[in-house]
Amino acid sequence: MDFTTFLQQMINGFSLGSMYALIAIGYTMVYGVLRLINFAHGDIMMVGAFLVYLAHAAGLSFPAAVLVGVLGAILVGVLTDKVAYKPLREAPKISLLITAIGISFFLENLFNVLFGGVPRAFPAPDYLTQVIHIGKLYLPTTALVIPVVTLLILAGVLWVLYRTKYGMAIRALAFDIPTVKLMGINADGIISLVFALGSALAAVGGIFYAISYPSIDPLMGIIVGLKAFAAAVLGGIGSVTGAVLGGFILGFTEILVVAAFPDLGGYKDAFAFFFLILVLLFRPTGIMGEDLERGRF
Amino acid sequence: MLSVHSLEVYYGVIAAVRGVDIHVKQGTIVTLIGANGAGKTSTLNAIVNGVKKRGDVRFHDRNISRAKTHTIIRDGISLVPEGRHVFINLTVDENLRMGAFNNDTNFERLRDEMYALFPRLDGKRQQTAGTLSGGEQQMLAIARALMSEPRLLMLDEPSLGLAPKIVGELFGVITELKEKKGITILLVEQNAFAALKIADYGYVLENGSITLEGKGSELLGNDEVRKKYLGG
Numbered sequence: 001m002d003f004t005t006f007l008q009q010m011i012n013g014f015s016l017g018s019m020y021a022l023i024a025i026g027y028t029m030v031y032g033v034l035r036l037i038n039f040a041h042g043d044i045m046m047v048g049a050f051l052v053y054l055a056h057a058a059g060l061s062f063p064a065a066v067l068v069g070v071l072g073a074i075l076v077g078v079l080t081d082k083v084a085y086k087p088l089r090e091a092p093k094i095s096l097l098i099t100a101i102g103i104s105f106f107l108e109n110l111f112n113v114l115f116g117g118v119p120r121a122f123p124a125p126d127y128l129t130q131v132i133h134i135g136k137l138y139l140p141t142t143a144l145v146i147p148v149v150t151l152l153i154l155a156g157v158l159w160v161l162y163r164t165k166y167g168m169a170i171r172a173l174a175f176d177i178p179t180v181k182l183m184g185i186n187a188d189g190i191i192s193l194v195f196a197l198g199s200a201l202a203a204v205g206g207i208f209y210a211i212s213y214p215s216i217d218p219l220m221g222i223i224v225g226l227k228a229f230a231a232a233v234l235g236g237i238g239s240v241t242g243a244v245l246g247g248f249i250l251g252f253t254e255i256l257v258v259a260a261f262p263d264l265g266g267y268k269d270a271f272a273f274f275f276l277i278l279v280l281l282f283r284p285t286g287i288m289g290e291d292l293e294r295g296r297f
Numbered sequence: 298m299l300s301v302h303s304l305e306v307y308y309g310v311i312a313a314v315r316g317v318d319i320h321v322k323q324g325t326i327v328t329l330i331g332a333n334g335a336g337k338t339s340t341l342n343a344i345v346n347g348v349k350k351r352g353d354v355r356f357h358d359r360n361i362s363r364a365k366t367h368t369i370i371r372d373g374i375s376l377v378p379e380g381r382h383v384f385i386n387l388t389v390d391e392n393l394r395m396g397a398f399n400n401d402t403n404f405e406r407l408r409d410e411m412y413a414l415f416p417r418l419d420g421k422r423q424q425t426a427g428t429l430s431g432g433e434q435q436m437l438a439i440a441r442a443l444m445s446e447p448r449l450l451m452l453d454e455p456s457l458g459l460a461p462k463i464v465g466e467l468f469g470v471i472t473e474l475k476e477k478k479g480i481t482i483l484l485v486e487q488n489a490f491a492a493l494k495i496a497d498y499g500y501v502l503e504n505g506s507i508t509l510e511g512k513g514s515e516l517l518g519n520d521e522v523r524k525k526y527l528g529g
Contacts, residue, residue: 168391172384178347179382184370184396184445222486 004136009259010252011143011181015212017251018150022205023228024235025073025157026077026198032238033194036096040080040103041202042225046218048073048203049122049210050111056123065123070203076107078192086188111218119217122210131212146208153201154244159268160197161240170194174238199295223269230276236289245287251275298323298481299344299374299449304352306339306505313339315505316352319483320438321449326475326482328492328513329524332504337485338379340502341451345369345376355451371399373446379454381438385427389418392426392437396444403446411440414470432463438472443480450474451483456491464488468495489526493517501526 023045030038050133056062084099124142132139161167169190173180180187209224210216227250235246250272257264257271264271279287299321306314314336321327343350344364345354354362361369370376377502384392393411397404412419415436421429424439435455452471456464472495474480486492493499497514501522509521516522 072310143364165394165401168387169398172387175384175386176382179378179384181347181366182345182370182376182378182382182442184367184399185395186365186367217373 004226005259008137009255011137011139012181013252013255014248015143015146015208015251016255017248018019018146019205019208019212019224019247020228020231020250021244021247022150022153022208023225024232024247025143025154025228025240026202027171027232028235028237028240028243029194029198033170033191034085034096036085036100038198039097039100039225040107041198042221042228043104043107044073044077044080044199045202045209045219045225045228046111046200046216046221047076047107047206049206049216049220050115050218051203052207052210053120053122053216054115055218062123062125066207069207070200072204073199073203075198077195077202081191081195086191108218108222115218117217117219119215122214122216124211124214129214140212142208142211146212149204150208157197157201157240166190166193215220227272229271230273234276234279234286236286239286239288242286242288249287299483300353300355301340301344302353302355304340304343304350304354306336306343306348306350308348312505314343314350317502317505319500319505321481321483322498323448323478323481324483325497326471326495326513328484328486328499329502330486330489330492330495330516331500332526333487335502336505337502338453339505341376341453341483341485343507344451345374346479347376350494370445370447373445373448374451375442375445375449376451377435377438377442377453377455379457380467381434383426383429383434383437383441386425388425389421389429389437390422392441393444396441398445400445404444406513407444407446410476411443414443414473415440432459432467435463435467437469439467443474447480449481449483451485452487454487455484456486457490464491471495490517493522 001224015167023041026041027038030036048069051072052065052075055065055068060068080103084103085096088096088099128141130141132141161170167182170187170193173187173190228247231250232243234249235242235244253275254268254272258268301317301319304314304317305312317340318390329340331337339348340481342348344354346364346369353360356372361372380398386394387395393408397407417433418436418440426434429437439455455467468491471484475482484492484496493513493516499511499513499516500507501509509516
C-alpha cells in the first residue's frame with residue numbers, strides 16, 4: 001500500500017467512523033440514563049434516512065428534506081420512549097430489552113409494508129457527491145463534509161452535556177433518578193431530551209450513510225445499528241467520548257482491513273467484530289468504560 | 298404551613314407508616330424522632346410523593362397529595378435525602394447548579410451565599426462531589442437543597458455517620474437557617490438529643506405511628522423519651 005492509498009483509506013475510515021460515532025452516541029446515552037440497550041436505535045437511523053427520501057420525493061429541497069428527516073426521527077425516538085419504555089421504568093431490565101427488540105421489528109416491518117423492501121436510490125444532491133482530485137487523491141465531497149459536520153456535532157453534544165444545566169441533569173440522571181426529581185426537575189422530560197438528542201444524531205448518521213452508499217431500504221438500520229452498538233461497547237458503554245472513539249476505531253479497522261487485504265473484503269464485518277471481541281477480552285468494560293453497572297458521561 | 302393527615306405508606310403488604318398526622322407551623326423547627334425502621338424516611342418521601350401513599354398532604358392550604366415530585370419541589374419544599382445523595386460525578390458547583398435548576402436568575406447570588414454559609418466547600422468548587430468527605434457531602438446536600446429557596450426544608454438524618462464536631466456545626470447552621478432566613482424546617486433524626494435541643498416541636502414515631510408529641514423542651518424532659526431515645 002503506497003502512501004496515497006493509505007491517505008485515501010484513512011479519509012474513508014474517518015467518514016465511516018463518523019457515521020458509527022454519531023449513531024453510537026445514542027446507544028451510549030440511553031444506556032447511561034436508563035441502563036437500556038435500545039435495539040430500536042438503528043431503525044431510528046433508517047427512519048431518518050427514509051423520511052429524507054420521502055420528503056424529497058414529495059418535492060422538498062434536499063436541506064428541507066434533511067430537516068424533515070431529523071425532526072421525524074426525533075419524534076419517533078421520543079414517542080418510542082413514551083409509548084414503549086416509560087410504562088416499564090420500574091419493570092425488570094430484561095422486559096425493556098425485549099420491548100426494544102419488539103419496537104425494532106415493528107419499525108422495520110412497518111416501513112416494509114408501507115414502502116416495500118426494494119432498495120431505493122437516495123437523492124443525494126450533486127454538491128455532496130462531486131469528486132475532487134487533489135494530487136492523486138480521489139475525494140468525494142462527502143469525505144470532507146461528513147467528518148467536519150460530525151466533529152461540529154460532537155463539540156455541540158459535549159457543550160450541552162458539560163456546559164448547560166440540561167446536560168448536567170442528563171449526567172446526574174445516569175447516577176440517581178430519584179434525587180434528580182428532588183431538584184424540581186422533570187426527570188421524564190430530561191429522558192425525552194436524551195432520546196431526542198440520540199435520535200437526531202442517528203438520523204444525521206443515517207443520512208450520511210445513505211449518501212455514501214446511495215441507497216436505502218427498511219432493513220438498512222440492522223447491520224449499521226449493530227456495528228454502532230459494537231462501537232459503543234468497544235468505547236465503553238455509557239461514555240460519550242468512548243462511543244466516539246469506538247466509532248472511529250471500528251470505521252478505521254473496517255476500511256484498513258479491506259485496503260490491506262482486498263481479497264478478504266467480504267469479511268470486513270467479521271474482522272470488525274473479531275477486533276471487538278479481542279479488545280473486550282482484555283478490557284471487558286471497553287476503552288473508556290470504568291464500571292459496567294454505572295455508565296459514565 | 299404543612300399538614301399531613303392520616304398518612305399511610307405500604308411496601309407490598311408491609312405497613313411502614315400507619316396513619317400519621319403532622320403539623321409544621323411557619324418559622325419553626327419540627328423534628329420527627331424514632332428508631333431505625335419507625336417510618337421516618339417513608340413519611341418524608343411520602344410528603345414529596347416519592348413513594349406510593351394514602352392520606353392527605355397540604356402545603357399552604359393547597360392539597361399536594363397527588364402532585365408530582367418535581368412540582369412539589371417547585372412549590373417550595375426541599376428534601377435533603379437520607380444518605381445525602383449528592384451527584385458524585387458532578388462537581389460541587391454543578392451540584393449547586395442542579396439545586397437551582399428552576400432558579401436561574403438567582404443562581405450566582407445563592408451560590409456565593411452557600412459558600413459563605415459552608416466555608417468548607419468554598420475551596421472545593423471544581424472538585425467532583427464523590428471526592429468530598431461525609432460531612433462535606435452533607436453540607437453540599439443541604440446547600441443544594443437551599444438553592445431552590447424553599448419555604449420548607451426537610452432533612453432526613455443529616456447527622457448520620459458524622460463526627461460529633463461536624464454534627465454540632467450542621468445543627469448550628471440549621472438553627473441559623475430558621476432564625477436568620479425564616480426557613481421552616483422538618484428534621485428527621487435518630488440523634489434525638491441533638492434534634493430536640495433545637496426543635497420547637499417534636500413527634501415520636503414508633504412502628505409507623507405517632508406515640509408522643511410535644512414541645513422540644515418537654516420531650517427532652519419526658520421520662521419515656523429519655524429512657525428510649527436518650528439513653529436514660
